[in-house]
Amino acid sequence: MLICTHCGRKYPAEFLRCPICNEPLQLPYFEGKIKKGNKVWKRFADFYPFTLLPKNSLGEGDTPLLYLPKLSQQLKINIYAKNETQNPTWxxxxxxxxxxxxxxxxxxxxxxxxxxxxxxxxxxxxxxxxxxxxxxxxxxxxxxxxxxxxxxxxxxxxxxxxxxxxxxxxxxxxxxxxxxxxINSDNPFRVEGYKSIAYELAEKIDGDYVIIPTSSGGLFRGIHKGYVELKRSDLIEDIPELICAQAAGCSPIYNAFSQGKERIERVEHPNTIAHAIRNPYPPSGNAVLRILKEGNHCEIAEDHEILEAQKELAKDGLFVQPASAVSLAVVKKLVAQEKIEKGSKVILVLTGAGLKYILPIRINIRDCSINDLSRCFE
Ligand SMILES: [Zn+2]
CATH class of the missing domain: 3.40.50.1100 (Rossmann fold)
Structure with missing residues (x-):
């Protein structure tokens, strides 16, 4: 059974949108206990409506949570990266x-x-x-x-x-x-998969902020649903503040949020280096807006800030796609605005790997000859 995220009407599982208000549908909130197991799907099996068979898996989930010492020191907060680039298709x-x-x-x-x-x-x-x-x-x-x-x-x-x-x-x-x-971006069953990020985070860290690069809104909704289910199950005390991070060149959710609107409007000429989050009319945009109103926040970053953040993450050993670097770019802004307080525990969801799109990367190379190689080090 699926439930409309807006009007609450119920529909059979094969529906994809609410036929009345055209808003996304979701599965009910599940409650349960954490089981023993080395895979998130097993530990949180209570929170899924059907058995997730290991034979169908490619080894997704259970990605590393890394502390980023250089950036933490620089910004005077504690920054952690949920490294989703470690999934089977990065x-x-x-x-x-x-x-x-x-x-x-x-x-x-x-x-x-x-x-x-x-x-x-x-x-x-x-x-x-x-x-x-x-x-x-x-x-x-x-x-x-x-x-x-x-x-x-x-x-x-x-x-x-x-x-x-x-x-x-x-x-x-x-x-x-x-x-x-x-199974598009915010398909109800897809969102059920994304909520596992919240489960894994809650197992390891009591974070203050989770920064989520947002395009269709499916990932944002999934992480939110995961935390709500943990809270309803008395497995966590508080839900961290969720920050929706968008690129300035395509920010329909930010536009509506910052103007206090109820509904998103289509961005007519989307233009950003962060292709993975360049959706001019996100299908879960209004649903994300409703979640933002519960005390969450939204911020944008310009392309030059995104590329700068991409380089800074690389200095801590992480090569992510521009859309993922939006998370750090947004954190830097929020720290400067004192919206994120010093000493906070901030988690960046690094959504995808940098290797898939290497064109915008500028690097320095020095040409040397094998005959006078030692001179290259002077
Ligand atoms: Zn509806």
Missing amino acids: SFKDRGTFVAMQYVLNISRRVGTVSTGNMGASVAAYAAHLGVKSYILVSKEIPEEKLAPIGIYGSEILRVMGDYGELYYKSIEVGKEKGIYF
Whole structure:
């Protein structure tokens, strides 16, 4: 059973949006106890409506939580990184794909998604693993180098002309016609996968702030749902403040939040280096706004701040995609504004790896000759 995040009406599991208010649906809140086990899916099995079979897994989840000493010292806060680049296809999407695929296996042998890169690779990999045919719809603007990590798994890649925000709705419509189940960005079962990030964080740290790069809103909703379930189960006392981090060049949620609006509006000309969070009309945007009103916050960063933050994370040994670096860029702003107090425990969700998009990286190389190599070190 699914519940509308806005009106609370209930629907069968195959629905993807509320037909009355067109808002996203979610599974009910689950409560339970933590079990013993080396995988998050086993430890938190009480919080899932069906068994998550290990044979369907590619080893997603249980990613490292790292303390970042240099940045912590510099900003006079305690910064931790939840390193989601360690997932099987190098992004957090794998958690959602793993859980959603268990549902898909019961209803269809054909699956699809709309992607800017990470989700396409994730769905393609799990579909290949499970012997399900997959269709990945990408936008015309996707950099060529992002397609190989999708194509390698044998998916059908469809490059679609037109508005990326609109493609989400269109894919669901066509999917119904053709019998293809679309596990897009904020699919209810996908969100169930993302909530495992909150579980893993709560096991290790009593954080003050969790910074979440936000595009469709699925990840933000998932982490929030996870914390709410832990609180309802008396497993944590307080939910950390969740910070929605967007790129200034495409910030529909921030725009509505900062103007006190109830609903997001489409960004007409999205333009940011952080492609993975460039969604001009996020399908869970209004749902995120509702969560933000519960005492959470939203902030943006410019492209130059994002690229600077990407370099700074690399100084602590982490190479992330620009969309992930938005989290640090936003923290620096919030510390400067004294919105984040000195000494706070701040967790950056590093959503995806840098290797998938290396074009914007500028590096220094010195050319040397083997014959006078020693001179190169002078
Ligand atoms: Zn509704």
